[in-house]
Amino acid sequence: MSNPTEYALQADRLEKKVSSPDGSLTILSDVSFRIERGRSVAIVGPSGAGKSTLLGLLAGLDVPTSGDVRIDGDSLKTLSEDGRARLRAEKVGFVFQSFHLVPSLTALENVMLPLELLGRDDARTVATSILDQVGLAHRTGHYPNQLSGGEQQRVAIARAFAPKPAVLFADEPTGNLDTATGQVIVDLLFRLNAESATTLVLVTHDDALAARCDLRLALRAGALESAA
């Protein structure tokens, strides 16, 4: 199923409609773009432009009304919910605005989680080493509520990169952090992206952050304004 392709992520005429009390509502219409491997792209736009919806569709968390998404050459259209889950396990990583760490797990266990879901025996070794890379080697046994916001987001980044995903989606990764801490996080994100040749897709309001990306996709009222 996996086609050798130079594109890590392709969107093809994506459309998303939802039913509302006032009839059908179009949230996204005719969104198409292609992103090469190892590049970084920022999805920007005002609130309500459909950024999160697009992110959900690109990551296979949601299904489009029409159109298709290809991740690393694999078409999501032909996959079932479970098929998309397996694809995410192998090829997709996430960093969220509100971190989404499992509160009952330690930092190390949170990072081990995606590796364990893949059934990898080396989960502990890999997770320990990547926590070291994000500068949290001394915090592995701490629970999320014992970590600062910046530390929590670093755990989340470690978790996202641990299985070496083809595409990493980050939803407002600095939205819950102060500027200085945000800067550290962004640096970390880009450094790991460069080291692991992952394709980075960022949803952000932050122009400075968007400016550091190779590409910029601006959404307005559900349509792509420009593809730089």
Add this chain to the structure above:
Amino acid sequence: MKSLRFAARALWREARSGELAVLLLALAVAVGSVTAIGFLTDRIGQAVALQAAEVLAADLRLSSPGPVPEQFEQRARDRGLQTASLTTFPSVVYAGDDTALASVRAATAGYPLRGRVRIADRLLGAPREASGIPRAGTVWAETGLLAQLGIDVGGVLELGAIELTVDAVITYRPDQSPGFSGLAPALVLNDDDLARSELLGEGSRASYILLLAGDRGAISEYAAAVRPDLPDDMRLQDRGDAGRELNTAIQRASRFLSLASLVSLLLASVAVAMSARRYAERRLDTVALFKSLGATQGFVVRTSVIQLFVLAAVASVLGAAMGYAAEQALASVLAGWLRGDLPEPSLAPIALGAGTAMVLMLGFALPSALRLGRTPPLRVLRRDLDPVPLGAWVSYGLAMLALGALVYWAVRDVALLAVIGGGTVATGAVLYLAGVALVRLLSISRGRVGVAWRYGLANVARRGRSSAVQIVAFGLGLMVLLLLTVVRNDLLDGWRASLDETAPNHFLINILDEDRDGISALLTERGLAAPAFTPLVRARMTAINGAPVSELEFDDPRGEELARRGQNLSYRATLPASNALSEGAFWSPEHTGSPEVSVELDAARAMALSLGDELTFDVAGEPMRATVTSFRTVEWQSFDPNFFMIFTPNALAEYPKSFITSMRVADAERSALLDLVRAYPGVSVIDLEAIIDQVRAIIDKAALAVQLVFAFTLAAGVVVLFAAVQATLDERRYESALLRTFGASRRTVLTGLITEFAVLGLAAGLLAALGATGIGLIAAERLFNLSYDVSPMLWAAGLLIGVVVVGVSGTLASRAALSAPPVATLRQR
């Protein structure tokens, strides 16, 4: 394999964080109470059976018209059973010029093996428990006999060739059953004196009885072993043949215990369902995250199910330990009170407990796990997305199926299951509808109240569905609590009242037709009520539908016994008050057609009779035929004279007959009975006080047991309330924090919380009282045959407990959120 390993790890991590405590607690309490009730019911059942055994004065009795062959006693001793023998025969005894017919009972040491004889030191004296049997050369005699002979303790009477001194008055013998009509008053002597009396020669009409007692297993093994070797003229009786009055009491006692098990099962189910739901709710975010990280639906369901089953296993162990410990504690508390040797309880309740945990998980937690599998992964971006609900059949069907299976396994009483189960489902449905209606009503009215109230009412209204669900949970919990407290007491009181102070406590039998007026006159002269005489005709059934009884095959050995033995028949124009018609029609008072007979329902079933069957009897040497036209049920515990067969007056009125009556005689009036026996020596007086005492003892034991068992059920009820409050605690905490962040005072938020819980409690209490009343009424009438008056206490208690318990516990549980700084709560989101 992957999911098993992962589930085990995840479970360990979550357990470590305390996330699973509530679910584990709910399950463990469920298992604990079911196990404890299992153990206790087992023991109480045995205690009650021992009480029943008193009627036989043994666990088992072998009776024979000749001496019981030595081998039967030897085989009993080989099995470690206790034995004693009893030889009974009627004989005339003399004291000076006075004579009386006595039922002589010669006993060996050990009699009675079950129960105790009570004796007094003089006529009408205060009774005490006797130890052992009369010394050689002395006798114990019943009041009626001494009255006829005109002697008291210390007097001498002649029995056959010997003279014996009266050593005590018998006031109670465990084996005195009112069922043996026509029995003369008893005289108990030492078996050593029997041979010297020279009364037992060839052709004497004695009955030889071997009494046996021991633990359950040995007794039933012995019975099974000797049964095939019994000659035709020997008879083996066990506790099951105990008096009908006692059987009724025992049946009711076990129903009360079954009711307790059933109710705690229902409660446990509700608690498990609620805490499993909360467990699932709290896992939604984690599951969404797992799914975004690539976990499939199957993986999520598998890991959840594995976790639930591991939890169930842990809860089984914890719960069984709790149940066993509780039972041990109770048994030691009860030790002084339960007479006799209580065998150790069986281990079956542990299996029941473990099975309960697994089935509860399957029925009540599995739907939550399945629903969890449907969590949309998009929830990681949009927290308001909930899983697609399961079909109603999956969520409720599984639960109903599980509960039905459990209850049937635990109780095996379909009628009880139907009433309680039906009542609970109906109450649940009504509660839900009422909850929805209330929520609607509140959303209309909230514009007219202050801010704190508006916040509280708005909360009830906004969480429409979950508020309704909470009202159902609170309501069911409260309903059960009400059933446990108020209704239980009312039912037990009703049961005790069925043996009230006006119930007859004496039978007079062998009354001749011509003596009736004289006896009435004597009794009314002494201030007693004129008795109602019931005619009694001795007869033997010879044929059913023309087929000789001696050649008929009976499936039920009791039916065979009933059909072939001599019978006491009666006739009357109307249905007796303590009888109820169950099939067919009772004849009109002026009936003049061909003879008809009404048969007691259990007897009719045992003999496999149908309406329309023609029965032939031999009455005083003449054949008499009658058609079966109705079946009746009999309230044996009424202690009125009752009969298996009642005929139309024209069938029997012309045959030789005697009369029987029952009457209430207060202690102070008992001397009237002595005069009566002196004036009419042929009349036998049977004292029912003793058997009534036995029934009372069973009721009291059962009542105490039920109280104890219900204490566990109460614990389960508290867990339900706790789980119900916990269910929305997170959301409440968050909202409180939010409101306080916006500047609401703690007082405002608190008033809002109190309003919300008090309103929920009020609604639940009202509906719970309604449900408890309904179930109480139906249970009283259908299951216990008792009358039950609705108590206004129930309604007051329902409303008060609803408002106070739900209001206070809910507010207290949520109040913790008020003391924590809002930021801590908000950050946890």
